[in-house]
Amino acid sequence: MNVEFKSDRSRLSDKDLVEAVVCLANAQGGELWLGVEDNGQPTGLHVERQQLAGLTGLVAARTSPSLAVSVTPVTVGGVLVARIVVPMAKGEVATTAGVYLRRRLKADGTPECVAMLPHERASRVSSFGLMDASAQIVAGATLADLDPLERERLRQSVQQYGGDRVLLELDDEALDGALGLAARMSDGSGRRAPTLTGLLLIGRETALRELVPTHEFAFQVLAREAVRFNEFRRFPLLKALDWLDTNFNPYNPEQELQVGLFRVAVPLVDGGAFREAVANALIHRDYHRLGAVHVRLEDGALVVSNPGGLVEGVTLRNLLTIERHPRNPQLADAMKRIGVVERSGRGVDKIYRGMLKFGRPAPDYSRTTQQDVVLRLPTVEADLDFRRLVVGAERGGAELPIDSLIALAALREQRRLSVDELASLIQRDPAQAKRTLEALTEAGLAEAHGATRGRSYTLSALVYRRAGGQVAYTGQAGFSAIQHEQTVLSFARKRGRVARADVVELCHLTTDQAAMLLKKLKDRGLLQQQGERRWTSYTLAEGAGS
Incomplete structure (x- = not known):
């Protein structure tokens, strides 16, 4: 997708050169190597192309808006070629x-340039936040396409989900204006017509089928390759969420956990995470593209997918921290004001919380592509001891910060955690990760081990005792100083010698801590040093073998 070779033996025409650049720019950007055959063999630049100084200006003059590329001459295999770096178009x-082209991969994995169709151009502009399709009036739609029953459902949803109660005081026209459900026509008539947001939220199903053909969702239940439920619908979004909730509930059994005086529900899939995941898929999908939002319960996971990849700037490495800029801002804002989704814009946090608080794996977005966002929520058995831990830590009504919950889940899974490891998991800098671990330590939920450099953390002895895992704690927290010494001496006695790397592994110490322990045993006459620097090892001193 990112590298294109173009032969210049017969002098590639300026037209073909510019079109190849546009093709790359309308995908991910990349490099165009001029003077290289399709098989990667460098054959050099045409004699009329040897002077590359004007190539940058040529591309800028023949693209709209002007595209700035960089051109570098490179000698490969004894011949001169040109490396043209093409930025991704914003x-x-x-x-x-007037030629629009985009690069794509064919079924056999090889690239090609194809025409960029109008709906693909609109989709790309939306993904960069340059246009809000959900705020546009839908061609051919009238106010008669809005369903009074769905309007009443909207008002009931505001009350049910704790939305913006100001909306309940508005008449229909004022409500349409407040949520962007309708807008004035630009023909000077002053007439109002439904926007895409209006049709999606309170439109009649017949109007949605006719005027928004890209809107569709499916609920599927697959069990050992057998299809137990498989239905496609085109309901307006609030009705869609209610329908999905109703049909998912029979497949979402829950057990009760007693924590002190309270009974805590432990469902197969957390209700808040389910609703947030499904609502996000319906809100943030690309409505320029055909394809259904799929909600699929399969063996081992609930999978929610929607057409349209992540918007520009959002990656799997910053999902938890980046400032949200949705593909359909007006629709997203309306759903927040109604109360359906997290009003702070931290819906991903809610999905993470719904998984991690039950001791289940974190949400998995790894199957996401440029074309589709795919979210997988594993439905493995809950860790009830961990759920008790979280409930106990949240007494008083305040939820644990999401960073703290991620840290506790990682300590449960990995047993031992460093600051840098947590920083990667919470997608923040090490300073924030350290503050999170120190806060857990002050709360008695974690313990620090080792010096400042190389310090690591485990769950605290109190946590392990409550879970009946004192033996596991002893193994994870390490040994006392005396036990460290005895372990090292015993190893040297059995193996004949011991090195610093052995001590690191045996006692769960940092490299510096292991070196200090070996020096201490040497200074006390219990070990003798053999070799220098990287070849250093230690043997038992005479008289220390008993």
Whole structure:
């Protein structure tokens, strides 16, 4: 997708060169190597192309908006070729002849340039936040396409989900304006017509089928390759969420956990995480593209997918921290004001919390592509001891910060955690990770081990005792100083010698701590040093073998 070879033996035409650049720019950007055959063999630049100084200006003059590329001459295999670095277009770019092209991969994995169709251009512009499709009036739609019953469902949803109660005081026209459900026509008539947001939220199903053909969702239940439930619908979104809730409930059994005086429900899939995941898929999907939002319960996981990849700037490495800028801002804002989704914009946090608080794995977005966002919520058995731990830590009504919950889950899973490891998990800097671990330590939920450099953390002895895992705690927290010494001497006695790396592994110490322990045993006459620097090892001193 990112590298294109173009032969220049017969002098590639300026038209073909500019179109190849536009093709890359309208995908992910990349490099165009001029003077290289399709098989990667460098054959060099045409004699008329040897002077590359004007190539940058040529591309800028023949693209709209002007595209700035960088051109570098490179000698490969004894011949001169040109490396043209093409940036990814922020929106869309065309040749000055009005040609829009984009790069894609064919079924066999090889790339090709194809025409960029109008709906693909609109989709790309939306993904960069340059246009809000959900705020646009839908061609052919009238106010008669809005369903009074769905409008009443909207008002009931505001009350049910604790939305913005100001909305309940508005008449229909004022409500349409407040949520962007309708807008004034630009023909000067002053007439109002439904926007995409209006049709999606309170539109009649017949109007949605006709005017928004890209809107569709499916609920499927697959068990050992057998299809137990498989239905596709085109309901407006609030009705869709209610329908999905109703049909998912029979497949979402829960057990009760007694924690002190309270009974805590432990469902197969957390209700809040389910609703947030499904609502996000319906809100943030690309409505320029055909394809259904799929909600699929399969063996081992609930999978929610929607057409349209992550918007520009959002990656799997910053999902937890990046400032949200949705593909459909007006629709997203309306759903927040109604109360359906997290009003702070931290819906991903809610999905993470719904998984981690039950001791289940974190949400898995790894199957996400440029075309689809795919979220997998594992339905493995809950860890009831961990759920008790979280409930106990949250007494008083305040939820644990999401960073703290991620840290506790990682300590449960990995047993021992460093600051840098947690920083990667919470997608923040090490300073924030350290503050999170220190806060857990002050709360008595974690313990620190080792010096400042190389310090690691485990769950505290109190946590292990409550879970009946004192033996596990002893193994994870390490040994006392005396036990460290005895372990090292015993190893040297059995193996004949011991090295610093052995001590690191045996006693769960840092490299510096292991070196200090060996020096201490040497200074006390219990070990003798053999070799220098990287070849250093230690043997038992005479008289220390008993």
